[in-house]
Amino acid sequence: MRFIQDDLQKSYVTMMMNIIILCMILCISLSFWIISLTASTYYGDLTPVSPWRWLVSVVIPLIIITHGLRKKSLDNSGALGGLLVGFILTVANFSFFSSLLVFFITSSKLTKWKGEVKKRYDSEYKEGGQRNWVQVFCNGGVPAELALLYMVEVGPGEIPIDFSKEYTASWMCLSLLGALACSAGDTWASEIAPVLSKSSPRLITTWEKVPTGTNGGVTLIGLLASLLGGLSVGVAYFVTQLLFVHDLDIAAPQWPIVIYGAVAGLAGSVIDSYMGAIMQYSGYDENTGQIVNHPTRDAKLISGKPILDNNAVNLFSSIFVALMLPGVAWSFWPRV
Helix, strand or coil, X not given: CHHHHHXXXXXXXXXXXXXXXXXXXXXXXHHHHHHHHHHHHHHCCCCCCCHHHHHHHHHHHHHHHHHHHHCCCECXXXXXXHHHHHXXXXXXXXXXXXXXXXXXXXXXXXXXXXXXXXXXXXXXXXXXXXXXXXXXXXXXXXXXXXXXXHHHHHCCCCCCCCCCCCHHHHHHHXXXXXXXXXXXXXXXXXXXXXXXXXXXXXXXXXXXXXXCCCCCEECHHHHHHHHHHHXXXXXXXXXXXXXXXXXXXXXXXXXXXXXXXXXXXXXXXXXXXXXXXXXXXEEEECCCCEEECCCCCCEEEEECCCCCCHHHXXXXXXXXXXXXXXXXXXXXXXXX
16 A cells, blocks of 8 residues: 555645646746847847747647657656757757657667667667657757747748848858767667668678667668668658748748758768767676676676766767758859
8 A cells, every 4th residue: 555655645745746847937938938039029029929830839849749748758857848949949940849759760760660679679669669858958959949930030931941141040041950860870770780680780880790770880771771761851841832932932941951961960960970880888788688788797898988878879969960060061052
């Protein structure tokens, strides 16, 4: 009886904490609206957040996050972090939100796919692939920050990517897209390649064969998967542009967005693998036959040093892609 009461008390405390934090997030979202109205009134050249955009930015992410929580794609902290990131990206630009949505849905499905196979080699595999707030912000923190800068620059709303007319805003949009495509590419490669690849991965730094699940190990299927992961995010951004952006007929062509997403996914996966091979510890536990990410008594070193964990590598990879790839795109982007 005492254990039942303790469980009920813990459930009650968790529920109350979630309600309190949710109310805080709603207050923060309302403050965005009030600040945007005040700024547009004071400066006169900024577009305020409309009531409908604010409502959509709260309700739609809330529905999706609730579904993710129910399907165990997120834990409680991950759901709250995802709600905040989802709100910021949606209120800034619907194309940002659609890209985030495709990344979240596909990565959640792929993480759960063939889970019984992944348990055999991954010592840190979680049932259902639940993501916590650290993982959410390592993948969504850079896009959220870029979305805030975007709103400061041009205000909330959708614009065509056109370096001739909207240089700074276009740079921010491609940076954000690159960060999401990088995360998608790395996730697709990590979840698909170990299951489908018939050959052992090769360490990207030495090209030696390593066990499946080794940080920095690459395969042809993994590289193709990362390309498709970035491509899916690029397609989502492009389609949303076609649906919500006006005056596309006088703007630069938007189709390069799809190619850019694919390149960002592939480049992000390669950068992630290279950093993982150098700065992440990979060891083979002879007792369990699994790959471990930290030194243990029974683990034999395969590669890397215990400097960064997987979340930190994901974060630095997305930052690098977000900073460097838009400059490359600017050189080749069509002009009107």
